[in-house]
Amino acid sequence: MSLLRVEGLGKKFGGVNAVEDLSFEIPPGEVYSIIGPNGAGKTSLLNLLTGVYKPSSGRIMLQEHDLTGHPPYAYARQGIARTFQNLQVFFNMSALENVMVGRYMHERCGLMSALLRLPRQARADRACREEAAELMRYVGLQAYLSSAADAMPYGALKRLEIARALATRPKLMLLDEPAAGLNPTEALELDDLIGRLTERGVTVVLVEHNMRLVMGVSDHILVLDYGRKLAEGPAQEVRNNPKVIEAYLGSAVSSETSYREEIAQVVAVAVEMHR
Amino acid sequence: MSPQFVQYLLTGLTVGAIYALVALGFSIIFNASHVINFAQGEFVMIGGMATVSLVAVGLPYLLAIPLAIATAALVGLALEKFAVEPARDASVVTLIIITIGASMFLRGLAMLVWDKNLHALKPITGDKPIAIAGATILPQSVWVLGVTLAIVVALSWFFGRTLLGKAMLATSHNRLAAQLVGINVRMVLFLSFGLSAALGAIAGILIAPITTTSYDVGVMLGLKGFAAAILGGLGSGIGAVIGGLVLGIVETMSAGYLSSAYKDAIAFVIILVVLFFLPSGLFGKRGGERV
Amino acid sequence: MLAHLASPRTGGLLALAAVIALLPLVLRNSYFYDVAVLVGLNAIVCIGLNLLIGYAGQISLGHAGFFGLGAYGSAILASRYGWPPLAALLATTFAVALLAFIVGRPILRLRGHYLAMATLGLGVIIFMVISTEDKFTGGPDGISVVPFRIGGFVLQGERIWYWVVGALLLVAVWLALNLIESPTGRALRALHSSEVGAEVVGINAAEHKLMVFVISAVFASVAGSLGAHYSGFVTPAKVAFLHSIELVTMVVFGGLASTFGAVVGAAVLTTLPQLLATFEDYEMMVFGAVMIGTMIFLPRGVVPSLARLFRSHRSADADNKANKA
Numbered sequence: 026m027s028l029l030r031v032e033g034l035g036k037k038f039g040g041v042n043a044v045e046d047l048s049f050e051i052p053p054g055e056v057y058s059i060i061g062p063n064g065a066g067k068t069s070l071l072n073l074l075t076g077v078y079k080p081s082s083g084r085i086m087l088q089e090h091d092l093t094g095h096p097p098y099a100y101a102r103q104g105i106a107r108t109f110q111n112l113q114v115f116f117n118m119s120a121l122e123n124v125m126v127g128r129y130m131h132e133r134c135g136l137m138s139a140l141l142r143l144p145r146q147a148r149a150d151r152a153c154r155e156e157a158a159e160l161m162r163y164v165g166l167q168a169y170l171s172s173a174a175d176a177m178p179y180g181a182l183k184r185l186e187i188a189r190a191l192a193t194r195p196k197l198m199l200l201d202e203p204a205a206g207l208n209p210t211e212a213l214e215l216d217d218l219i220g221r222l223t224e225r226g227v228t229v230v231l232v233e234h235n236m237r238l239v240m241g242v243s244d245h246i247l248v249l250d251y252g253r254k255l256a257e258g259p260a261q262e263v264r265n266n267p268k269v270i271e272a273y274l275g276s277a278v279s280s281e282t283s284y285r286e287e288i289a290q291v292v293a294v295a296v297e298m299h300r
Numbered sequence: 301m302s303p304q305f306v307q308y309l310l311t312g313l314t315v316g317a318i319y320a321l322v323a324l325g326f327s328i329i330f331n332a333s334h335v336i337n338f339a340q341g342e343f344v345m346i347g348g349m350a351t352v353s354l355v356a357v358g359l360p361y362l363l364a365i366p367l368a369i370a371t372a373a374l375v376g377l378a379l380e381k382f383a384v385e386p387a388r389d390a391s392v393v394t395l396i397i398i399t400i401g402a403s404m405f406l407r408g409l410a411m412l413v414w415d416k417n418l419h420a421l422k423p424i425t426g427d428k429p430i431a432i433a434g435a436t437i438l439p440q441s442v443w444v445l446g447v448t449l450a451i452v453v454a455l456s457w458f459f460g461r462t463l464l465g466k467a468m469l470a471t472s473h474n475r476l477a478a479q480l481v482g483i484n485v486r487m488v489l490f491l492s493f494g495l496s497a498a499l500g501a502i503a504g505i506l507i508a509p510i511t512t513t514s515y516d517v518g519v520m521l522g523l524k525g526f527a528a529a530i531l532g533g534l535g536s537g538i539g540a541v542i543g544g545l546v547l548g549i550v551e552t553m554s555a556g557y558l559s560s561a562y563k564d565a566i567a568f569v570i571i572l573v574v575l576f577f578l579p580s581g582l583f584g585k586r587g588g589e590r591v
Numbered sequence: 592m593l594a595h596l597a598s599p600r601t602g603g604l605l606a607l608a609a610v611i612a613l614l615p616l617v618l619r620n621s622y623f624y625d626v627a628v629l630v631g632l633n634a635i636v637c638i639g640l641n642l643l644i645g646y647a648g649q650i651s652l653g654h655a656g657f658f659g660l661g662a663y664g665s666a667i668l669a670s671r672y673g674w675p676p677l678a679a680l681l682a683t684t685f686a687v688a689l690l691a692f693i694v695g696r697p698i699l700r701l702r703g704h705y706l707a708m709a710t711l712g713l714g715v716i717i718f719m720v721i722s723t724e725d726k727f728t729g730g731p732d733g734i735s736v737v738p739f740r741i742g743g744f745v746l747q748g749e750r751i752w753y754w755v756v757g758a759l760l761l762v763a764v765w766l767a768l769n770l771i772e773s774p775t776g777r778a779l780r781a782l783h784s785s786e787v788g789a790e791v792v793g794i795n796a797a798e799h800k801l802m803v804f805v806i807s808a809v810f811a812s813v814a815g816s817l818g819a820h821y822s823g824f825v826t827p828a829k830v831a832f833l834h835s836i837e838l839v840t841m842v843v844f845g846g847l848a849s850t851f852g853a854v855v856g857a858a859v860l861t862t863l864p865q866l867l868a869t870f871e872d873y874e875m876m877v878f879g880a881v882m883i884g885t886m887i888f889l890p891r892g893v894v895p896s897l898a899r900l901f902r903s904h905r906s907a908d909a910d911n912k913a914n915k916a
């Protein structure tokens with residue numbers, strides 16, 4: 026059975042269809058990538074899948090739950106977590122506290138217990154702190170355990186968002202361009218991190234322009250163009266799909282299997298040009 | 301339409317025109333800087349009080365009024381230079397506190413320079429009421445309406461046709477882009493304070509013969525002007541004018557037909573009700589933020 | 592253990608307790624005690640207001656309204672209807688919390704300047720009602736209030752009130768510090784910085800804003816009730832827009848998102864007008880100038896700015912030592 030099912034999903038902004046009549050399913054345990062030129066509607070789709078935008082049409086089902094129209098926190102409570110293309114770090118807090126906020130759903134306490142800081146509360150708080158520190162080490166942020174969020178470099182902030190999302194203990198994690206703005210070394214480390222996420226049993230949705238990363242880690246790929254599905258399927262297939270190649274290059278290129286790397290690179294270049 | 305209704309309408313329009321002028325001041329500064337200038341009411345006070353003292357030393361209106369407007373404009377420019385400019389990058393709350401501090405400073409100063417008494421100003425052209433449809437209107441009210449109309453026309457010409465006006469408008473839409481095409485956004489901010497102050501002063505001079513003036517008239521007029529600007533939708537010029545007129549009329553009507561004790565509260569009740577349904581006012585920019 | 596004492600929580604609470612305990616050594620007469628009591632009451636309001644503005648990032652320009660409702664609620668119930676003051680206080684607090692809960696939901700959907708306008712409007716409406724309904728409130732002249740008594744014990748005189756308000760201030764600080772360090776407090780700080788960031792980790796932002804709005808209204812209301820009994824008299828001036836502004840100014844002056852900042856802000860800005868009272872005519876001007884000056888030169892407020900200075904000194908010291916070693 027699929028983990029997430031989307032049926033006829035659409036989102037309009039005035040006259041613009043950011044997402045249009047989109048249906049797909051995400052099987053559990055996979056890395057499901059979404060690619061497409063800038064403005065294709067990838068971020069809008071993630072916003073729909075986390076309740077940040079309310080769909081104009083269609084349905085979103087997580088396992089048996091129909092989440093359509095629910096607020097973002099309801100999506101989070103059903104196990105969907107995400108990172109943002111435009112960072113949404115809590116800059117007024119320390120890095121560790123950012124991750125601790127991610128633990129909110131599992132730490133939540135009554136107002137009285139918070140105001141009076143009952144011993145139970147104090148204990149839970151210490152445990153939360155340790156767990157958050159653990160997650161920071163997990164994503165490679167051990168150097169920033171006592172940093173303020175607003176004193177961290179960009180690459181570290183992107184990992185911080187991943188740690189915060191992980192702290193919610195998600196079933197499904199949506200990453201919006203995690204490699205954008207990273208240097209090549211940092212980007213390479215992402216492959217490994219995404220791999221470890223799936224080992225943890227987290228299903229990953231990856232929106233990314235870095236084709237090396239996408240081709241390296243994806244099981245399935247969804248190609249978006251002007252909010253619509255251009256192609257979808259196992260990574261292997263999509264990579265060789267003439268429609269995809271055509272859309273990216275503007276002209277037909279004969280598809281031979283030995284192309285792989287080359288096409289991936291050309292696609293990446295084309296995507297860059299679309300920006 | 302009963303004569304009484306017409307009477308309330310005329311009075312409401314007069315009051316509303318004043319609110320509109322103050323609201324325009326709020327909007328102009330907001331557009332240039334995203335600052336809500338809580339000292340806007342003090343410009344109204346300075347306009348009225350300065351005219352009172354200039355007339356008292358024997359100047360004719362033709363000299364006193366431009367001088368009073370210039371005084372207020374200078375104060376506005378000084379406010380921008382010495383209080384707002386140094387804190388340009390501060391948070392919204394900080395800027396709110398600064399302009400509130402400025403308003404207290406100016407009010408305190410006015411109390412020293414002038415006094416705590418109420419002052420009347422002679423109407424510009426006599427005080428014999430003019431009859432319209434069973435109701436009457438003061439010549440001064442005609443002045444209020446006429447001058448407001450003229451200002452609205454002049455402003456739309458200024459923002460639509462002149463280079464400086466367009467530069468100010470561009471800055472309000474996208475500060476960075478404006479800067480990139482070579483607009484001096486700091487100058488725009490500076491001038492917007494002068495222009496707003498002048499508008500406030502005109503409002504203060506126009507209303508003084510009808511309601512009298514004193515060192516603290518700015519408090520309520522400032523709040524009402526802010527309410528009108530919010531009602532219309534912050535940053536929208538047409539919104540400010542309509543917000544002001546709506547506020548003036550509804551306020552006068554409800555004072556007349558319902559309860560005069562709650563006249564001043566009405567404006568705020570309307571605001572709360574409108575914001576409840578339209579969280580960015582009547583003509584404000586809609587749409588959520590992007591992530 | 593020592594580190595524990597030096598933490599802002601415990602260390603700060605101990606320091607505040609010490610100040611409250613030792614202050615009477617320099618309070619020479621009942622006028623000084625009077626100012627100290629006023630400082631304490633304002634500080635309690637500011638601690639609550641800071642939770643709302645400083646931590647959750649939601650401005651309110653109408654909190655004098657809640658303060659006033661507390662004061663008038665207690666005054667009317669205890670003095671007009673003869674309720675026991677404690678019962679009057681509790682009933683009033685409950686009513687104010689309920690009001691905040693009801694109006695908070697639609698108001699807190701607004702943002703930025705629109706929220707400022709709405710809270711300002713709420714405050715002005717409360718003010719108008721209080722100064723107009725003179726049958727209950729005495730109108731602009733105000734209303735006198737019976738002293739606070741519990742059982743047979745009557746709270747009267749500045750000195751007794753000093754200790755009562757001092758103790759309550761400590762409790763208020765303690766509650767605020769606890770809240771901020773809890774998951775709820777972290778949620779508040781998070782939504783201040785990024786509402787969607789908070790929501791996608793499962794935080795219901797609207798509910799949290801409402802909660803902190805109600806808490807801050809309760810702090811203001813309780814301080815209002817106590818203040819009414821203490822001074823024996825309330826006038827609408829305590830409910831006016833200007834008083835709301837004073838309260839926000841205290842919070843910002845002391846330092847947004849700093850509980851001890853709220854206390855310091857209340858202390859300085861409550862005492863300042865007393866010092867200026869001799870130059871009555873200049874009071875408003877100087878107060879305004881101080882507001883502008885602080886915001887320009889200490890935009891983060893007094894306590895955070897000083898703390899930062901202190902920290903950088905300390906780390907400079909540490910560097911020096913390290914270099915020598």
Ligand SMILES: Nc1ncnc2c1ncn2[C@@H]1O[C@H](COP(=O)(O)OP(=O)(O)O)[C@@H](O)[C@H]1O
Nearest residue numbers: 038041043062063064065066067068069070590
């Ligand atoms: N909040 C919004 N308001 C108006 N238009 C939007 C909004 N969010 C996205 N869009 C529009 O939807 C389209 C898709 O944008 P987006 O989802 O950000 O694309 P991508 O992430 O693939 O680059 C664009 O045309 C964009 O302008």
Ligand SMILES: [Mg+2]
Nearest residue numbers: 067068069110
């Ligand atoms: Mg995007």
